Amino acid sequence: MRRTMVAGNWKMHGTRASVAELINGLRHLALPSGADIAVFPPCLHITQVVDGLKGKSIQVGAQNSAVEAMQGALTGEIAPSQLVDAGCSYVLVGHSERRQMMGERDGTLNRKFAAAQACGLIPVLCIGETLEQRESGKTLEVVSRQLGSIIEELGVGAFAKAVIAYEPVWAIGTGLTATPQQAQDVHAAIRAQLAAENSDVAQGVRLLYGGSVKAANAVELFGMPDIDGGLIGGASLNADEFGAICRAAGN
Helix, strand or coil: CCCEEEEEECCCCCCHHHHHHHHHHHHCCCCCCCEEEEEECCHHHHHHHHHHCCCCCCEEEECCCCCCCCCCCCCCCCCHHHHHHHCCCEEEECCHHHHHHCCCCHHHHHHHHHHHHHCCCEEEEEECCCHHHHHCCCHHHHHHHHHHHHHHHHCHHHHHHCEEEECCHHHCCCCCCCCHHHHHHHHHHHHHHHHCCCHHHHHHCEEEECCCCCHHHHHHHHCCCCCCEEEECHHHHCHHHHHHHHHHHHC
């Protein structure tokens, strides 16, 4: 049985003061026992968050990591091994903002995915289509290619220790949300693609939905059979809203 998961991606938000306030809010949340909860602060604040959430059942992840697993001469990057040392359990790989704005391609993301796993981090692979691609009927083609790149390079078994987040690019931070059925259709296609390679891996991997998830729509989204929780953006910066989403996942 897959445990639901709610992951809060704080993106490029936070000062020491605002992060301390958010930590305080998170510490006071009543969280469901049936869901795994994680937050992904900017790298600068990871240690503050890890220390601030000690004793609370919230894990910490990073928003990005290097293509090399271990420390070395790669100025400006953070090695997965350093993230593990800092207390991280997860790392995002392939968020659409990095694919689009930083020009990250599948080959680079394959290396990041593998490097993260080599150090014991659980990669959260982000996949999804743009509005133009959806309107052209290419949603499943795009998602299948992004997922297939990892399968081809690392094998489907790599997803036994990974999470997949479907985030339609057109729904990230726009206020637009895929309908529960639209999201379910893509999640089902993702699971079917994995099942064609290995049914056990397909049934075990958690598929999260991301894209303007809020407390108001979380229950219906998370009620879909192939949606195992959410990757939450803006709403994760409000402890009360994030807590309500977590409770929706726990139910």
